Amino acid sequence: MAFSIASSSSTSSAAMASAKIGCSFTSDLKAPCSGAFQPLDCPHHRSLPVITLSTKRSSAVKPVRDGEPKRSDSVVPLAATLAAPGTEEGVREDVGVVEEELNFEELAKELENASPLEIMDRALAKFGNDIAIAFSGAEDVALIEYAKLTGRPFRVFSLDTGRLNPETYQFFDTVEKHYGIRIEYMFPDAIEVQALVRNKGLFSFYEDGHQECCRIRKVRPLRRALKGLRAWITGQRKDQSPGTRSEIPVVQVDPVFEGMDGGIGSLVKWNPVANVDGRDIWNFLRAMNVPVNSLHSQGYVSIGCEPCTRPVLPGQHEREGRWWWEDAKAKECGLHKGNLKQENSHEQNINGMGEISDLFESQNLVNLSRAGIENLLRLKDRREPWIVVLYAPWCQFCQGMEATYLQLADKLAGSVVKVGKFRADGDQKEFAKSNLQMGSFPTILFFPKHSAQPIKYPTEKRDVDSLLAFVNALR
Numbered sequence: 511m512a513f514s515i516a517s518s519s520s521t522s523s524a525a526m527a528s529a530k531i532g533c534s535f536t537s538d539l540k541a542p543c544s545g546a547f548q549p550l551d552c553p554h555h556r557s558l559p560v561i562t563l564s565t566k567r568s569s570a571v572k573p574v575r576d577g578e579p580k581r582s583d584s585v586v587p588l589a590a591t592l593a594a595p596g597t598e599e600g601v602r603e604d605v606g607v608v609e610e611e612l613n614f615e616e617l618a619k620e621l622e623n624a625s626p627l628e629i630m631d632r633a634l635a636k637f638g639n640d641i642a643i644a645f646s647g648a649e650d651v652a653l654i655e656y657a658k659l660t661g662r663p664f665r666v667f668s669l670d671t672g673r674l675n676p677e678t679y680q681f682f683d684t685v686e687k688h689y690g691i692r693i694e695y696m697f698p699d700a701i702e703v704q705a706l707v708r709n710k711g712l713f714s715f716y717e718d719g720h721q722e723c724c725r726i727r728k729v730r731p732l733r734r735a736l737k738g739l740r741a742w743i744t745g746q747r748k749d750q751s752p753g754t755r756s757e758i759p760v761v762q763v764d765p766v767f768e769g770m771d772g773g774i775g776s777l778v779k780w781n782p783v784a785n786v787d788g789r790d791i792w793n794f795l796r797a798m799n800v801p802v803n804s805l806h807s808q809g810y811v812s813i814g815c816e817p818c819t820r821p822v823l824p825g826q827h828e829r830e831g832r833w834w835w836e837d838a839k840a841k842e843c844g845l846h847k848g849n850l851k852q853e854n855s856h857e858q859n860i861n862g863m864g865e866i867s868d869l870f871e872s873q874n875l876v877n878l879s880r881a882g883i884e885n886l887l888r889l890k891d892r893r894e895p896w897i898v899v900l901y902a903p904w905c906q907f908c909q910g911m912e913a914t915y916l917q918l919a920d921k922l923a924g925s926v927v928k929v930g931k932f933r934a935d936g937d938q939k940e941f942a943k944s945n946l947q948m949g950s951f952p953t954i955l956f957f958p959k960h961s962a963q964p965i966k967y968p969t970e971k972r973d974v975d976s977l978l979a980f981v982n983a984l985r
Contacts, residue, residue: 612636614778618759622785629760629782630656633743634664637778640740640770642667644732645685645693647678647803648813649791650745654689655800656782657743667694667735671727672703673815681803688801696731703727713817720818720833721867727815730913736767741778749788760784766906773970774907869903869912869931874919876930880941883932886957887945887964895985896928896957897977898964900942902935905951911972918977926959927985956984 621629633641634657642665643653657664668682686693706714706726715723736742746758761780769777783791788811795802805813809821812832822831878886878898886896899915901908919929934942934951942948946955947966954967954977967980 614761614763618761621760624760626652626782626786627656627659629780630743631660631662633741633761633780633782634660634662637741639663639665641665641742641778641780642694642735642739643743644668644745646745646813647674647681648745649788649795649802649806649811650783651685651800651802652783652791652794653743653745654685654691655798658689665694666691667696669728669731669735670695670697671815672698673727673817675805675813675816675819677804678813681801684801694735696735698727698731702730715818715833716835719836719867722871725867725912733767733910733913736764736769736777737772738770739777740769740771741780743780743782745783746781747783747786747788747791758784766910768910772973774910867903868933869901869908870899870915870919872916872919874923874929875916876928878930878932880938882930883946887962889957890962892957892959894926894928895959895981896930897922897981898930898932898955898957900932900934900946900948900951900953900955902933902951904935907950908952911952914972914974914977917974918981921974921978922981927981956981958984 621632624632630653643657645651645654645666645668647668654664654666657666682693685691703726706723710718742764748758758781760782761778763775764777764779767777768774803810803813810819810831811822813819814832818833820831820834876882883898886892886898897918899908899911903909915929915931922929932938932942932946934946934948934953939948942953946964947953954972955964956967957964965984967977969976
């Protein structure tokens with residue numbers, strides 16, 4: 511899916527000093543008056559502490575120069591970059607150039623009390639065309655207004671799950687016209703959606719939790735989008751969700767997703783409105799007189815897919831309108847899994863229903879039991895080679911490589927190589943450490959056809975091409 515580039519009109523430096531919060535768009539419907547309803551709106555754990563903001567890995571922030579980065583097909587811009595005010599057409603002065611390796615923990619402390627506008631300006635200045643705003647069609651339209659006020663070129667992308675409200679699609683169109691931009695839409699894989707609906711029906715999430723559907727319709731498309739970037743900008747706020755967003759910083763090394771260069775630490779996540787109260791967001795929207803999603807006037811505050819979103823009553827928290835049939839402390843779709851605290855990792859509640867949502871689910875992949883993996887170990891002369899991932903569903907690094915491993919299974923389907931998974935946490939952890947060379951999650955093993963000893967995948971590069979090269983060299 512291609513990305514386009516959005517650029518804003520010029521804005522005086524005074525606007526930067528005076529603007530305090532974010533804004534949203536719609537041509538006809540404006541933000542409600544103040545008297546009306548007021549919304550509140552793994553592998554090597556040593557290398558990346560739970561949600562650490564700093565990183566010394568060179569992959570985290572490599573120098574970004576115009577024309578230098580290689581791009582994946584999913585993020586090639588649809589249109590040429592527009593020049594920021596004061597530059598010649600098609601030429602960007604110092605935009606996107608990062609000369610030094612940055613310590614994002616220190617940067618987060620430096621910007622802790624900065625305005626959203628200042629944070630947005632720093633983000634766009636540092637990453638230029640390699641950063642994009644994630645827009646959901648709700649009040650995080652404020653991010654787009656902030657980007658416009660900086661006077662710098664900017665890009666906007668959104669996830670079209672195929673199940674959004676009609677009002678949200680109308681809002682997308684209004685936003686594009688209002689700002690003169692093209693939103694870069696990412697769509698779910700049609701085959702995966704088809705398989706889910708055929709196997710479980712249209713509304714399976716009401717019975718077994720929303721995580722599987724969100725993973726297919728939102729998380730995997732997001733992962734594809736971020737693979738073409740070095741940084742992204744979100745509308746997360748600390749007051750949005752109890753238990754999951756209370757400690758988010760204004761900038762961090764993304765603890766879950768990978769960027770253009772690949773690997774943990776290759777993507778930076780900016781949260782310009784992290785410290786802003788939801789009511790202040792709406793005060794800003796009214797002050798700037800920008801269009802908003804018409805659903806807000808119907809009692810919707812946090813807006814997602816139509817089957818999973820409903821209005822909230824006065825006094826209710828905004829996230830109570832999302833996945834209302836589930837635990838109120840787990841209102842996350844998976845886009846921000848790094849927010850979830852892991853006090854007791856193997857017992858972590860991922861889907862809000864007391865169960866951990868499993869990973870690596872595919873008809874081309876074998877789920878091995880303890881007996882199955884022991885049998886593989888005993889065989890000295892196997893009929894076919896196997897590649898097996900040792901994983902834990904709660905591990906953010908396992909979650910991060912899920913799409914890649916499923917692609918590997920699809921590519922090897924019909925070949926002589928079998929692809930499997932073995933859940934190695936909990937009661938199986940000591941066995942995996944003692945018998946399967948497991949040091950951390952995930953561990954990938956190859957069981958050759960004519961050798962009793964499994965071979966451990968030796969690197970953290972888990973892209974499909976690297977894994978295929980490993981398999982083809984040994985089978």
